[in-house]
Structure formats: C-alpha cells, structure tokens
Amino acid sequence: xxxxxxxxxxxxxxxxxxxxxxxxxxxxxxxxxxxxxxxxxxxxxxxxxxxxxxxxxxxxxxxxxxxxxxxxxxxxxxxxxxxxxxxxxxxxxxxxxxxxxxxxxxxxxxxxxxxxxxxxxxxxxxxxxxxxxxxxxxxxxxxxxxxxxxxxxxxxxxxxxxxxxxxxxxxxxxxxxxxxxxxxxxxxxxxxxxxxxxxxxxxxxxxxxxxxxxxxxxxxxxxxxxxxxxxxxxxxxxxxxxxxxxxxxxxxxxxxxxxxxxxxxxxxxxxxxxxxxxxxxxxxxxxxxxxxxxxxxxxxxxxxxxxxxxxxxxxxxxxxxxxxxxxxxxxxxxxxxxxxxxxxxxxxxxxxxxxxxxxxxxxxxxxxxxxxxxxxxxxxxxxxxxxxxxxxxxxxxxxxxxxxxxxxxxxxxx
Amino acid sequence: xxxxxxxxxxxxxxxxxxxxxxxxxxxxxxxxxxxxxxxxxxxxxxxxxxxxxxxxxxxxxxxxxxxxxxxxxxxxxxxxxxxxxxxxxxxxxxxxxxxxxxxxxxxxxxxxxxxxxxxxxxxxxxxxxxxxxxxxxxxxxxxxxxxxxxxxxxxxxxxxxxxxxxxxxxxxxxxxxxxxxxxxxxxxxxxxxxxxxxxxxxxxxxxxxxxxxxxxxxxxxxxxxxxxxxxxxxxxxxxxxxxxxxxxxxxxxxxxxxxxxxxxxxxxxxxxxxxxxxxxxxxxxxxxxxxxxxxxxxxxxxxxxxxxxxxxxxxxxxxxxxxxxxxxxxxxxxxxxxxxxxxxxxxxxxxxxxxxxxxxxxxxxxxxxxxxxxxxxxxxxxxxxxxxxxxxxxxxxxxxxxxxxxxxxxxxxxxxxxxxxxxxxxxxxxxxxxxxxxxxxxxxxxxxxxxxxxxxxxxxxxxxxxxxxxxxxxxxxxxxxxxx
Numbered sequence: 001x002x003x004x005x006x007x008x009x010x011x012x013x014x015x016x017x018x019x020x021x022x023x024x025x026x027x028x029x030x031x032x033x034x035x036x037x038x039x040x041x042x043x044x045x046x047x048x049x050x051x052x053x054x055x056x057x058x059x060x061x062x063x064x065x066x067x068x069x070x071x072x073x074x075x076x077x078x079x080x081x082x083x084x085x086x087x088x089x090x091x092x093x094x095x096x097x098x099x100x101x102x103x104x105x106x107x108x109x110x111x112x113x114x115x116x117x118x119x120x121x122x123x124x125x126x127x128x129x130x131x132x133x134x135x136x137x138x139x140x141x142x143x144x145x146x147x148x149x150x151x152x153x154x155x156x157x158x159x160x161x162x163x164x165x166x167x168x169x170x171x172x173x174x175x176x177x178x179x180x181x182x183x184x185x186x187x188x189x190x191x192x193x194x195x196x197x198x199x200x201x202x203x204x205x206x207x208x209x210x211x212x213x214x215x216x217x218x219x220x221x222x223x224x225x226x227x228x229x230x231x232x233x234x235x236x237x238x239x240x241x242x243x244x245x246x247x248x249x250x251x252x253x254x255x256x257x258x259x260x261x262x263x264x265x266x267x268x269x270x271x272x273x274x275x276x277x278x279x280x281x282x283x284x285x286x287x288x289x290x291x292x293x294x295x296x297x298x299x300x301x302x303x304x305x306x307x308x309x310x311x312x313x314x315x316x317x318x319x320x321x322x323x324x325x326x327x328x329x330x331x332x333x334x335x336x337x338x339x340x341x342x343x344x345x346x347x348x349x350x351x352x353x354x355x356x357x358x359x360x361x362x363x364x365x366x367x368x369x370x371x372x373x374x375x376x377x378x379x380x381x382x383x384x385x386x387x388x389x390x391x392x393x394x395x396x397x398x399x400x401x402x403x404x405x406x407x408x409x410x411x412x413x414x
Numbered sequence: 415x416x417x418x419x420x421x422x423x424x425x426x427x428x429x430x431x432x433x434x435x436x437x438x439x440x441x442x443x444x445x446x447x448x449x450x451x452x453x454x455x456x457x458x459x460x461x462x463x464x465x466x467x468x469x470x471x472x473x474x475x476x477x478x479x480x481x482x483x484x485x486x487x488x489x490x491x492x493x494x495x496x497x498x499x500x501x502x503x504x505x506x507x508x509x510x511x512x513x514x515x516x517x518x519x520x521x522x523x524x525x526x527x528x529x530x531x532x533x534x535x536x537x538x539x540x541x542x543x544x545x546x547x548x549x550x551x552x553x554x555x556x557x558x559x560x561x562x563x564x565x566x567x568x569x570x571x572x573x574x575x576x577x578x579x580x581x582x583x584x585x586x587x588x589x590x591x592x593x594x595x596x597x598x599x600x601x602x603x604x605x606x607x608x609x610x611x612x613x614x615x616x617x618x619x620x621x622x623x624x625x626x627x628x629x630x631x632x633x634x635x636x637x638x639x640x641x642x643x644x645x646x647x648x649x650x651x652x653x654x655x656x657x658x659x660x661x662x663x664x665x666x667x668x669x670x671x672x673x674x675x676x677x678x679x680x681x682x683x684x685x686x687x688x689x690x691x692x693x694x695x696x697x698x699x700x701x702x703x704x705x706x707x708x709x710x711x712x713x714x715x716x717x718x719x720x721x722x723x724x725x726x727x728x729x730x731x732x733x734x735x736x737x738x739x740x741x742x743x744x745x746x747x748x749x750x751x752x753x754x755x756x757x758x759x760x761x762x763x764x765x766x767x768x769x770x771x772x773x774x775x776x777x778x779x780x781x782x783x784x785x786x787x788x789x790x791x792x793x794x795x796x797x798x799x800x801x802x803x804x805x806x807x808x809x810x811x812x813x814x815x816x817x818x819x820x821x822x823x824x825x826x827x828x829x830x831x832x833x834x835x836x837x838x839x840x841x842x843x844x845x846x847x848x849x850x851x852x853x854x855x856x857x858x859x860x861x862x863x864x865x866x867x868x869x870x871x872x873x874x875x876x877x878x879x880x881x882x883x884x885x886x887x888x889x890x891x892x893x894x895x896x897x898x
Contacts, residue, residue: 001803001806036821102797102805102818102826103817104813104814104816104827106816107805107806107810107813108809123858124855126858127856128721128723128724129723129854129856131645134696134697135695137881137885138880145858149862152862153862153876154892154893155876155889155891156890156891158889158890220696225885267650
C-alpha cells in the first residue's frame, strides 16, 4: 500500500470538486482530487445543452464546456487529479485525516491530508426508492442514465416515453427525446407546481407541446418484456384518485423525482447529516461537525445552478486553505433555523461579527415575498424583497451577522 | 450422430442445478436445459433466501418436512465446497399476542420431534435478549439457531458452475416444447427447434413443471403460482436484525418476515397471493403498505425512506397439494418429477438433489462415482468484504480489483469481468452474480459502465445488450439508426 500526503484532499471531481481543487491549488496548497470515474466533470459531461456559467463566467456554456473551464483551472493551478479512484473510508479523527482509496492505477492508497473537502455530489432517486408498483421490465430509467445513454453513447432508450417528475433533468430529457424522434407522451408531477426551473418548463415542454400534468402520480408500470403502459392518477386531497386512473401507452419511463446527496461515506466517518437536505450539517465556513472536513456542492444540498455550486466550492476551499495553514475559524455560535415557508437553510450555524452566506429553499410557491431573518426576540436582523419564490429555485442571502443565539429565516407574504 | 446424454435436467433453478451438481460426481453424461439466458432466473431468483429451521412441517408426515430438515443440515458442506453467501444466523418466531403461544408450543414440539438442533422455547425476555431489534410488544417465541439466510442466485450460479467444471453441459435459451420417447431415450425439442437426446429426464421446471410434465405425457397436475412481494431496505437501515424474524404462521403462509439478507441488506416480505398468471411479477401499493405496517410492528427502525427496491416472485404450488411432488413418473418412462417445489424448496435443495439421484438409480440409471478428481470452483473474493491489505494484494494480480464500478455495493471491475466470463452476459445476470447495480442507486450510475464491460468481453454491441432473456434489450436503438 502506498501513502501519499497532501495539504487538502478533495473527494469528487464534478463542478464542486474541480472548482474547490482549483482554488486550493491556486492558494499554494498541495491539493489532491480523487475522482471515481475515468474522466472528471461529473454530471456536466452528459449535459450537452447550454445554460451553464451565466452567473460565473458571464457566458452561456454547455456542461462539457463548463467542466473544461474548471478542469483547466484546476490543472493550471497545479491540483493533482486521481482518476478511477474511489474513497472507501475516511478516518477523520486527529489533526491529519486519512483516506483509504482504491485506485485502478495505484492499488490501495492511503492519503493523508490536513483538510478534506467533500464534493461527492448527489444521486437520482429511482423507481425502486419510491416503491412504484408494477413490473420490473426493460425500459425503466433514471432520467440521468437515459441522458448519458443518448448524449455519450448515442443510444436511444425507447420510442415513446413518459417522464415521471418534473425535475430539471427530466425536463431537459423531454426536449432531448423529442429531438431524437422519441415521442414524449407527458410529464407528470406529484406536486401542484413544477420541480424544475421555469426556463426549462418553457423551453423543454411548452416549445414541444408536451403536456405537464401537475398533481398527478404514477400508480404502476406494466408490461411483459418491456414497458407497455403506465397508469397515472390525479391526486385528490393528497391521495391518488383511482377512479380517475388512466393508462398511458409507452415503452419507456424516465424518472426525475429528486436528487439525494451521496453521503454514505460521510455518514460512515461520523459526520452529522441534516435529515431535510440529506447533506452534512455545516457552519458558515462550510465545515462539518468533524474539524477539518468541509463540504460543498450537491453533496451538501442540491443546487439549482452549477454557478452557485462553484461559488460555494470557492468558500469551502477558502476555509480549507485557512485550516490547512493552521488558522482556526471563530466559533459559529448562531443556530440557524428554517421557519415559515422555508424547507431548509444552509449553513446550520453562523459566525457573529462577519458576513455569512446563506442558501435556502422555499417549501411553497409565492408571488412577492419577503425573506426575513429574526432574532429570538423578534427583531428583524435582515430582510430582502423577492419578486417570486419557487421551491425549484434556490434563494441566497449574504449579510453581516450580529451576535444572537438563533436566527430564524422565514418567507412572509407582502 | 449426436450425443445421447444419460440425464437431461429441465430447469436451471436451485433444484435443477443441485441435481446437476450432484450428478457431476458420477460417471454419467448430464445436460442442464434452461429457457432463460442464465440459470436461477425463475423461482430461485425471487424468494426470501431463507434456510428454514425445520419445525414448520412434520418430518414424519410430509416429504417437504423431511427434506427441509435434512437439506438444512447439508448446507454446511455446500458452503464449504461452493462460493455463495450463507449465514446460519438463527431464526426466531415471535408471538405478539398471548394466544399465539399455543401455536408456538405446537411448532416447538414439532421441531423437537423433527430433531431440530438447539430448538428453544423462549420467554419474552429471552426473545429480546436474542434479538434487541424485536418490538417490545413481543410476548414470547421460538428460537431455531440452525436456521439462516442464503443468497439464492449466487448459490445456483455456484452449483451450475461447479457442475460444469465437472463435465455437466449447460444449455441456456432452451425452452422445452416437445419430447419423443424413442424407446431408448427421449428426444427433447426446444422452441427454436434444437434437439437434445437423453435417456433419463428430470422435470425441475419450477412454475412450468406442469407444462413440461404434459409434454412428456407425465402426471397431470396444475402449478398454481402463489405470488410473494418483497421489499428491500438499504444496508444502512437501522432495522437490520441479527436473526430472521418470523411471525406466528397461519394456515397458508409463514407470514411477513424481517430478514437480514445474506447480501447485507434487510428485506421485508413476502405476501402470498394466488394469481393464476405465472409471468405476473407485479408489486402493488396495497401490499407495500401492508408489508411495511406488519414489519414495523415486529422490529424497530423499519422506514419507507430506506426502501431500495421491491420485487415479486411466485411459488410453484401444485393445485390441491401443499407438498412437493418428487417421484419416478408412473406414466412417462425414465421421467422423474421434481415439481411443486415451493417453500421450503431452497432449504431442501441439497436433500432434493440426493433424492433425485436415488430415484434415477431406482429407475435404472447406474451411478458410479468418478475416479477422476472432483473439481471445486475457485472462491472469488468480494472487494467489499476484504481488508485494504488484501485488496492491495489483489491489485498486484490485476489492477481491475481496485477499480470500483458499483459504488453502492462496492463491486470491482475484476468481479464483473469474471462474472461475464463465466457466462453472466446480461445486465441482470451481472447484477445477481456480483451485486453490481443492486444497491441504493439501483444501477443508475453503473449500468452503462457494466454494459461497456459486457460489450468489451463478449463483443456484443451496446445496443444489443439485454437486461435478461425475458426482458430484452436495454435500449431500443441508436441515434440515426446506425448500429454501434
């Protein structure tokens, strides 16, 4: 077994990991990035549509272009990238962390680093996780897998598809399938509002006359060899109304029903997770409960835009760089809570006396809302008017934080 | 002149494969015929994976009771010889109402009569000490330390592999549709027109044993599929118990169990429903709800949030008969029936194979042990189970060992390539042989990687790789229509 040392080890070579590695290396730290696949870039590589980088690069890039940018930055800054290498275990005890890595090129590696950045991304929730009834035939795909099959291999997943869930990958795939001559019968969404971005609803469904059935659920998948039809039903008072159940003929069903941060590795090394985000609980330096282990990107919470993933990765990198240099952040003593109309806020603890960055998601659709941050006594610490609020779109806020025991974030009608 | 086999076994499930394995010790030419593209893809694929304790049925009054207890005891030898996941973790029957203790006592006495090793009648306190995950509402029960769990498909794969190493021929994609008795041998025809000649035939066709019996002019019976749904929980589920937990059985079923599977996950199920359709493998929302409700009452920590997947399989029950039908046919010559192998068929399989060989001898096939050495399959390590030091040693032999393809179940490229080289050339075949794709992402990440390895190893274009024989190709074509 070989041993390698680094100042900072970054786990995961998607947008978050590459951005963080670039920043760490640019700050002069010896940085080692560990990526399990044979090519860095993560999910960006299969997202051949444009729309990436508008905020960060002031340009509309495709996924592979965005990946290329951040990869080039990481390489030019001198970060070392290990490919075909999987972190099996993290030992987070002690000043120096040890990662056990299985690598195709080097066998078993022990990587010792002063700081670790978790950037493992997320996985798609699948049919099996939801327990959708019916048969297990061919023709059942996660939207992301179907996207990879088409965009990376030129393979067609089917000829007539139904898409379950209106997440962004599902919407993008509705358009992609239409372009490939695959008929998309409909997109069904269990919630009364879409899960994906508005621009994707317009560009991927409306432009192609693909019906979006809101408040509908998939009640079964049937067929002998391949999928032959699915059954759907509208939700009435939150339960499927089986009297209105109907069959939709298709040979393919794609699932775009949510993303789950991949934190099994984090969990195994004792990192506390937030049951709402499924990501680590972090302070405003994006450090987990284990000192020296930081987290950013979709493994921390699922983002809507890659630009924000990179912004967050920059902040995790800055914290890791400071940590590796021996600096210790001030105590993040403010407990941050998601209140009315918010599903969650990240980070979970804030540090008084400096500007903290917060990301959050609404739990409902609102027109004209005010984001309000209040102290336990009801004093308004920060407020911001929002033109509209949707669960699909992340809300961000950054403000200097006065000392308080608790901040409660809420969305108020106005 | 084509070869005339001494024995043809129809059906590559656990009984067929076990019979093939046993016959491979003797100086006879045997062929195993399977309609799927791999063995174990019928009843043996989708069941609870339990090695039962030997107390549910009377060994004196039922054939299945007798074979269950004997089969259970024979598992250790199989486990020594073959490469499959098996653990004698023990079985508990938990009573949750005082009036159920009467049935517990009856089962205990039956177990004692069957000579079940170590069977124990337990108080509430003893039950909770044996299994801390049990619900506090338990009021007593039964403990059979010799019961356990087995990964049924890896068992069948290993049996078939070992049989082949010792000269048995395996013919897949052979669906038996005709049989002609020439007087000396049977000429067996497949759906695609292939012919195989064999002097003796074993009908181990599972759900289709009634149809095969008919083809040979054997006994007339009807296999009535009794469907069971199972729900699989993440290996990190806090519900995973140490022992298999059964409720008190009713007249028709052993009830919904909580199973610490041999593969490391937790499984809850099965249901028992007569469907009338042998190809119905649908799961239902109603049963999902009822299984979760029942399991939650039995152990703590069961949650829908940990659900990975669900599946169903059917037990091949002979209509009007709750027991196995294993006998020399009274109607078809040189034809041995091995039908109605419902629960506890998996447990009984080693004993069933032994009995089938006896019956072949009685029917006139001379079985003499080979003088050549018997070859056992090499045990393939699972990278998720070995230490880092061992993993590094494997890497020295082949770098593919430290290349993880399935992140959820931690399966290496080396394990996948080995499985493909052994003939598991479908996506589902690789999954059952290695567990790649069986974890929490349900192959969302590794499907394409595995397809690429299959393509590389077999030369099959990606577009033509199948999920399994009965499901067909993964994709329907290529962009622009060209073949890749």
